Amino acid sequence: MAQELKVSESSVRKIVKVNLGMRSFRRKRVHFLIEQVKVKRLQRCKGQLRRHVNHDIKKIVFSDEKIFTIEEALNPQNDRIISHKSSTIDPDLKYVPRVQKPLSVMVWAGISAVEPIVKNLSQTMFNGGSFVFQQDGAPAHTSNVTQTWLQSNIPCFIEKEQWPPYSPDLNPMDYSVWSILESRVCAKSHKSIDSLKRKLREEWEKIPQDVLRAAVEALPGRISSVIHDKGGYIE
Numbered sequence: 001m002a003q004e005l006k007v008s009e010s011s012v013r014k015i016v017k018v019n020l021g022m023r024s025f026r027r028k029r030v031h032f033l034i035e036q037v038k039v040k041r042l043q044r045c046k047g048q049l050r051r052h053v054n055h056d057i058k059k060i061v062f063s064d065e066k067i068f069t070i071e072e073a074l075n076p077q078n079d080r081i082i083s084h085k086s087s088t089i090d091p092d093l094k095y096v097p098r099v100q101k102p103l104s105v106m107v108w109a110g111i112s113a114v115e116p117i118v119k120n121l122s123q124t125m126f127n128g129g130s131f132v133f134q135q136d137g138a139p140a141h142t143s144n145v146t147q148t149w150l151q152s153n154i155p156c157f158i159e160k161e162q163w164p165p166y167s168p169d170l171n172p173m174d175y176s177v178w179s180i181l182e183s184r185v186c187a188k189s190h191k192s193i194d195s196l197k198r199k200l201r202e203e204w205e206k207i208p209q210d211v212l213r214a215a216v217e218a219l220p221g222r223i224s225s226v227i228h229d230k231g232g233y234i235e
Contacts, residue, residue, distance in 0.1 A: 037166055038231030044164040045226045051132075051158075052220050060132045060158075062216065063110040064173035066182075069102040070196050073186035103193050107200060111177060113216040133157040137165050169234050170222055176215035180207060 017023060074096045083089050133154050135141045142160040150157045168174035184203040190196040225234045
């Protein structure tokens with residue numbers, strides 16, 4: 001825009017912010033949602049909202065999996081270095097090395113508004129009381145074998161026909177917890193898988209329960225936003 005108008009970037013920022021009262025927003029990658037998927041998201045969000053009205057959201061265990069690598073995490077938008085010239089920046093700070101297939105570990109985790117981890121699904125943090133188990137629509141989760149096992153072993157779970165499809169924006173693990181854990185665990189690269197695993201366990205234990213509770217309690221509002229947007233993606 002500055003080049004097109006032949007003015008400085010600072011002038012453009014001032015015009016946008018001060019004169020027009022506007023601000024810039026980053027573009028984001030999201031799932032491509034065809035109309036049929038939006039309809040399913042809308043219908044199932046309405047069902048989930050009714051569930052939260054009739055049942056205590058604190059009794060839901062939200063779960064997910066994520067791959068962590070030994071490499072340093074990088075956010076090109078926010079990871080910045082202030083310097084007079086690029087050439088004076090230490091290469092160890094300036095560059096974040098990448099390899100084709102870094103060593104990695106798959107992490108499964110579950111949270112609730114009550115406790116930060118699921119220890120044993122048959123004897124959970126709810127002292128043997130009722131709870132609801134949630135997982136996303138990954139093929140391994142929606143297979144007949146998995147669904148049958150859950151029916152036989154879990155008192156109550158959100159079945160594959162109930163959870164909104166393509167909805168990382170509705171899982172507290174996805175829209176909150178994983179990014180917190182990754183920013184802490186992968187602030188620097190690791191020399192081994194054992195180092196990565198130790199850091200994952202260490203930082204997981206440090207996440208305050210208040211943070212997890214807030215992530216869970218934000219869900220009804222996010223579901224309402226999806227309903228308001230007729231099944232559209234909200235972030």
